[in-house]
Amino acid sequence: MKVVVIGGRGHIGSYLVPKLVKAGHQVLCVSRGISNPYKNDPAWNEVEQVVLDREKATSGEFEKRIAALSADIVVDLINFSVESTKSMVESLGSTNLSHYLFCSSIWAHGRATNLPMREDQPKYPLDEYGTQKLKSELYLHERFRQEGFPGTVIMPGQISGPGWSIINPVGNADYMIFDKIRRGEEIAIPNFGMETLHHVHADDVAQVFYNAIVHRKAALGESFHAVGDESITLFGYAQAMYRFFGKDEKIKFLPWNEWCDITKDKEHIEKTYLHIARSGQFSIEKAKSLIDYRPRHTLLETVEESVSYMVEHKWFERG
Structure with missing residues (x-):
């Protein structure tokens, strides 16, 4: 066709x-x-x-x-x-x-x-x-x-995938958050870290x-x-990234207004708000049953492939 x-x-x-x-x-x-x-x-x-x-x-x-x-x-x-x-x-x-x-x-x-x-x-x-x-x-x-x-x-x-800025563990596209984790530095997550990404x-x-x-x-x-088979909380996502880089996790939780104060960048704040306000888990049972959809990538495989690309192509050095 x-x-x-x-x-x-x-x-x-x-x-x-x-x-x-x-x-x-x-x-x-x-x-x-x-x-x-x-x-x-x-x-x-x-x-x-x-x-x-x-x-x-x-x-x-x-x-x-x-x-x-x-x-x-x-x-x-x-x-x-x-x-x-x-x-x-x-x-x-x-x-x-x-x-x-x-x-x-x-x-x-x-x-x-x-x-x-x-x-x-x-x-x-x-x-x-x-x-x-x-x-x-x-x-x-x-x-x-x-x-x-x-x-x-x-x-x-x-x-998500290799070659572009994926959504990070604080819910926006600032890929330097991954660099902070890679260096073993502390990151701040808004609220209790229980909002989800998919x-x-x-x-x-x-x-x-x-x-x-x-x-x-x-x-x-x-x-x-x-979507994939599972969603992930911001907290779980951050933990997984510290493990990925072989670092001890350093995660703190801040009320929304305090998190906004330390983040400062209005674009990152708006992106985070829009992602965490839409937190959810989305069923794929319909796609599985009607059109035989079978995800080939787990959520963590997906983000790890994306972050590995950033490391390999020296994104953090230019950030």
């Missing part, structure tokens, strides 16, 4: 695109520039690059140009607004499309209620990002029920997308979490 992957050289696409090529699909990778994927693979030599900038396109233009590619399958990894989703559905509705896969996020859930969280639970997003993802999810399911539009929604957790390897997220394509009939009209 002809598959268009929008944002195909990013975290997820770096793993998904080679899987599609090796399965025999004709793959077109759409991005605003030609950058190197995070994972090298000879399969990229068989991928057709299409340069399109979603942000610079006028209203509806980007989606019309995607429709003009006449794909059987469109994987949309960088759609952040319901208006873009509506425009995409309108544009693709007149083509012979068989499957549209939309990348949402567990952040569409917002605050946790019952645990583990299921895809169909009521959602309470905390910010505009999560709100737009939720609106797109609801719209796609409505279009499937009313018109049969072939949509599937995939909801990744904290996407890391997932980008390769496993790509597996959910790929399996949804393979099991198309079971995936149509559905939402699936793309």
